[in-house]
Amino acid sequence: MRLDKFLVSTGKISRSDAGRAARGGKITVNGIVEKHADRHIDPDTDIITLHGERIVYRRYTYILLNKPAGYVSATEDGREATVLTLLPEELQRIGLFPCGRLDKYTLGLMLPTNDGDLSHRLLSPRHHVEKRYAYTCKLPLLPEYIEMLEVGVELEDGYLTKPARMIAEPQSTSGIIVLTEGKYHQIKWMFEAVGNKILSLERVTFGPLTLDPTLDRGEWRYLTDEEVAALQSGVKGVDEP
Numbered sequence: 001m002r003l004d005k006f007l008v009s010t011g012k013i014s015r016s017d018a019g020r021a022a023r024g025g026k027i028t029v030n031g032i033v034e035k036h037a038d039r040h041i042d043p044d045t046d047i048i049t050l051h052g053e054r055i056v057y058r059r060y061t062y063i064l065l066n067k068p069a070g071y072v073s074a075t076e077d078g079r080e081a082t083v084l085t086l087l088p089e090e091l092q093r094i095g096l097f098p099c100g101r102l103d104k105y106t107l108g109l110m111l112p113t114n115d116g117d118l119s120h121r122l123l124s125p126r127h128h129v130e131k132r133y134a135y136t137c138k139l140p141l142l143p144e145y146i147e148m149l150e151v152g153v154e155l156e157d158g159y160l161t162k163p164a165r166m167i168a169e170p171q172s173t174s175g176i177i178v179l180t181e182g183k184y185h186q187i188k189w190m191f192e193a194v195g196n197k198i199l200s201l202e203r204v205t206f207g208p209l210t211l212d213p214t215l216d217r218g219e220w221r222y223l224t225d226e227e228v229a230a231l232q233s234g235v236k237g238v239d240e241p
């Protein structure tokens, strides 16, 4: 892989700045200054530094973000701030996109990544990846409505939802709803379908991932290798159509 391509893929630098940094003697390969940004390196074995900082190669990047209210789940939006703007600039240059959408006022666990294949698998209904949402709603949920949500309800557009799991006391106005699918505004419309209204929503788990309590709203961290492996092992072995 070319040295400049490697550096650009980490989000640390643009291609033209990589050339400039190399000519200025700011890059080393295995301890030796490298002035040619087009030189080939092995990202798995060569040790690269930029401005004295060791640059670790990540084929793909996986991020756990605690989404605050007011951000849209898109890569670009002409009018609204996207969740990607919560990340440092260097991470906004490496093709990240949110794996699955949350509404503008929904909070909690988001997974920006640039691994399209894993994202596709995690979102595919075939893999039944569970997502848990903590909700509050306007009216106490009667037992028959809890049951309806568990069996499946018809949304405004005629879509029949798959069975959801409800962790909710009868007559309460808060609880957890567990889904394995994610239609646009799904929970909002499911509650409308039983004559209720969602007041707040927070995603607290996504497959094996749990919202990290050490992250404040708007904060993020890289997934650990164990978390990435757990995501991958949960969605392997089922053929795509």
Ligand code: URA
Binding pocket: 101, 102, 103, 104, 106, 184, 185, 186, 187, 188, 189, 201
């Ligand atoms: N369902 C919704 O209605 N909104 C979300 O953000 C996620 C699921």
